[in-house]
Amino acid sequence: MTLPRFHLAFPVRDLEEARAFYGGLLGCPEGRSSPDWIDFDFYGHQIVAHLSPGEVGHKSTSAVDGEDVPVRHFGAILTLPQWEEMAAKLKAADTRFVIEPQIRFKGQAGEQATLFFLDPSGNALEFKAFADDAMVFAK
Numbered sequence: 001m002t003l004p005r006f007h008l009a010f011p012v013r014d015l016e017e018a019r020a021f022y023g024g025l026l027g028c029p030e031g032r033s034s035p036d037w038i039d040f041d042f043y044g045h046q047i048v049a050h051l052s053p054g055e056v057g058h059k060s061t062s063a064v065d066g067e068d069v070p071v072r073h074f075g076a077i078l079t080l081p082q083w084e085e086m087a088a089k090l091k092a093a094d095t096r097f098v099i100e101p102q103i104r105f106k107g108q109a110g111e112q113a114t115l116f117f118l119d120p121s122g123n124a125l126e127f128k129a130f131a132d133d134a135m136v137f138a139k
Contacts, residue, residue, distance in 0.1 A: 057122030
C-alpha cells in the first residue's frame with residue numbers, strides 16, 4: 001500500500017541556516033528552491049522552509065506525560081534503530097534538546113521513544129519510534 005505524502009510549509013529566519021540544518025545535519029535531500037523558500041525531502045514527504053523571520057519559533061507548550069511539549073512541532077516516526085541512530089547523531093552534534101531522548105508512556109498504550117529539539121529558527125521537531133507499530137494510534 002502506498003501512503004499519501006504530506007506537505008508542510010514552515011517559517012525560517014535564514015535560508016542558508018535552514019539548508020545547513022535540514023540538508024546537512026538531518027540529511028534531507030534538497031528539492032526546488034527560490035530566494036524565498038527551499039523544498040526538502042523529509043522521509044519521503046515534502047517540507048518547505050519559507051523565509052519569514054517574523055513568524056519563527058515556538059510560542060507555547062502543553063503537558064504530555066510530565067513534559068512541556070512545544071504545541072507547534074513536526075517530525076517523523078522512525079523505526080527504533082533509526083531513532084537510536086538519530087538520537088546519537090544529534091548528541092554527537094551537541095544538539096540542545098527541548099526534551100531529552102526518552103521513553104514516554106512506559107508500560108502504557110502508545111509507549112514510544114521520543115526526543116524534541118529546535119531548528120536554528122526555533123521551530124520544534126520531534127522524532128519518535130514505537131517498538132510495536134500497532135501502538136502509533138493506540139488508545
